[in-house]
Amino acid sequence: MIRSPTHIGARFGTLLAALLMAGTTHAAPAPASPPSGDFAVTNATIAIGDGSAPITGGALVVRGGKIVAAGKNVVVPAGIPVIDGTGKWVTPGLVTAMTDLGLLDVGGVDESNDSYAATARFSAALDVSMAIDPDAPPVAISRASGITRAGIAPIAGNAIFAGQGAVIDLAQNGPGTIHPRAFQLVELGERGAELAGGSRVAAQALLRNGLREARELAERRTDKVAGTGTSAQPADALLTRFDAAALIPVVTGRQPLFVHVERAADIHGVLALGREFPALRLVIVGAGEGWRVASELAAAKVPVLASALADLPGTFETLAATQSNVGRMTAAGVRVAIGGFYDNDQPRYATQFAGNLVGLSRVPGAAGLSWGQALAAITSIPAEILGEGGSIGSLRPGYAADVVLWDSDPLEISATPVAIYIDGKAQSLVTHQSRLRQRYRHPNEGALPKAYE
């Protein structure tokens, strides 16, 4: 992204101030605020998020920001606030494994967009955790749609290494937790070829060189500590020292490497890379043709983040794209989450995509998911992929109390959240859109202009 100094100046600041002012002086009428902290939901349909089928007539108990129990025959302790969940559904908060949330206010407005750095001097070292803005309007929109945690990843702008992603919660007063440098992202398909100088061959060379430089830097650091060398990059190094250092956790397997590839041959290539560098903790992102190599993916235990409904040969690397991709990979034993969500493919569409995969299971010849599997693909599996599978994305006891109460079947297109909790705390459902809806429920002006409503 290109920012001229004038763009950062007064105009934008004034606009922002005006928006904030509007928010404070004309705050939305507060909805009946749901309880926070310790609470229970009873008589609801409970969906755990671990792939199991939803449980009707179940209950949920939350204490101290954690799930205590969820499911059938749950004993609700005396004295804690109880929400009647009759007709309602309860799920874990939705998890988006890869998105640009918090890195932009409006995608098409360059001045507001930090997802992409086309002329930056660094690549692998870029660390999105420094730039995440929890007040960016898309964060509130996503939260109100039931997204409670997300992996935030930069878009590769100047090199095959996009940089390091972070895991955040979407709590309204700013993330209570940010897990920075949670993964590295690298482009090895068409986009990688373009960034590497024009071919996949070049991208592969750059990748291997990057891993080698990181390994050598780690060794030099050891030597330096021992007083026998220097940690400076050698004269022929392609990466800056900062970038090489950022890849050390990747080569040593401390940080997962997310690899974006689509075609079957490129997926094979990534699996071969995993054999060449056994310490790498690989996640494949994209995998538009993943179904063609599903058994190899399953055998290699490499999880996948794939679009649910991509079915067009949009590029020559997705010739075999089909909506049955996720279903076929899942059936073969691959752990598949739905994502990533970038640009206009916003995280709030996760439930619609998941619901479509359930619908697909009723189409002759197609492969879809069961309802429970579909929910897992937007809760527990993306949590696992982000390395947080033991703490978020499920209603199992001890997990963070990220909970969404829905007015009906959450994968159905007409459903909407009626209450959202992150770490047990009730979240606001107010957004720019909800305020506009209130103002324009009756579009004509009243006694004063709309600006006074």
Place this chain on the structure above:
Amino acid sequence: MPVIKTIGRAATHTLAVIALLASSTSGMAETRPARAAAPVWQENPYPSTYKPYPGEPTAIVGATVLDGTGSEIANGTVLLQGGKILAVGDARLAVPEGFRRVDGTGKFVTPGVIDIHSHLGVYASPQVAAHSDGNEATAPTTPQVWAEHSVWPQDPGFSRALTNGGVTAMQILPGSANLIGGRSVVLKNVYARTVQAMKFPGAPYGMKMACGENPKRVYGGKGQMPSTRMGNMAVDRQTWIKAAEYRKKRAEGKLTDRDLAMDTMADVLDGKILVQNHCYRADEMAQVIDMAKEFGYKVTAFHHAVEAYKIGDLLKENGICAAIWADWWGFKMEAFDAIPENAALLADAGACVIIHSDDANGIQRLNQEAAKARAAGKRMGVDISDGQVIRWITLNPARALGIDQQTGSLTQGKMGDVVLWNGNPLSVYSRPEKVWIDGALLFDTADPARRPVSDFELGLPGEGDVK
């Protein structure tokens, strides 16, 4: 904005409209054609050669029928014969001898879905630079170009729109880089060797216009007019002045030179070509409405009208449809005030609502988008029936395309464009099970031989797969 290759679904909505990639020059060195005869001024030089495929007399029985006009018939019967709707009724409608019976128990029947805003064929898959044929972004007004001269009839996207979306007709538009982008074309969603053989017989042409950010960004970026919204309006108005003069001369038989651009615009002024105007913001739509009055033309529909809900009264008063997404939001500045209640608020104001796609993926789920828009309204207290919601993707777009006498509803004598859904089409869990176009069964989930495969996909991985 940065041109980003997103991971996952291609962001066609932003990339397609502004794609300015240099196209390949290979294949341009053809031998020069022999001297043609003197040009003839023809009214319809690229006529439709579409011919319906044969169908058998068919009776769909026992389904819930949402007929496109807003009505709903429980346990209904739909009869198709000779490529047309023969009759629609409830269980009392007798099935004539010799009709193939299709059991619709537990299923739903609607008219074929119609997308009023598509770029299939002009931004075909694969979306390589060589397929970037939707924006003649070399001048801010190009009314002389015709989308049908760009449409690649082998776009694999047509098949997905049919099999997953139940789409039987669509308008293919030039992009929105230009203030006046050129003529649109209405197609039947039936693969053919030529575009002419896909053209919807008798459909009027549309003319694509665009407000707002795109034209001013594209031309402002080149250091030329328009670079502002006031520049957009000025260029439009100047062009209409020229068109009015041309039209007058043409009517008086005083033209010495033919001008393709002015022909199209004069036809708009004559009411023969419908204006399809990309316009996001309420205030800009109001400006365009006054401009149309200033020069004596009519806007048929505002497309991408994300702020239409603010001026439902104005749209109703002027008889202009709003063609909208259900809930696209925030991807560009002029989409910042989009709300999912847009359609419902418009319906509440008595304005005409159309749900459109503008997207090779979205065209596969117009039913779901309509359902989403309805649900948002319901939460706000605006309840709209299933039948009326289906009208947003059938009869209303047909009307705004000028083809509502031929299709868009299950009305006796209309084309046999029909979708049998395996459940309520307003549910995320439902999919088309069978699709008829002009009475011919052209998609059937139970029969792989009734699943179209474009030339492009032959012999490539995934040929003939469920998509």
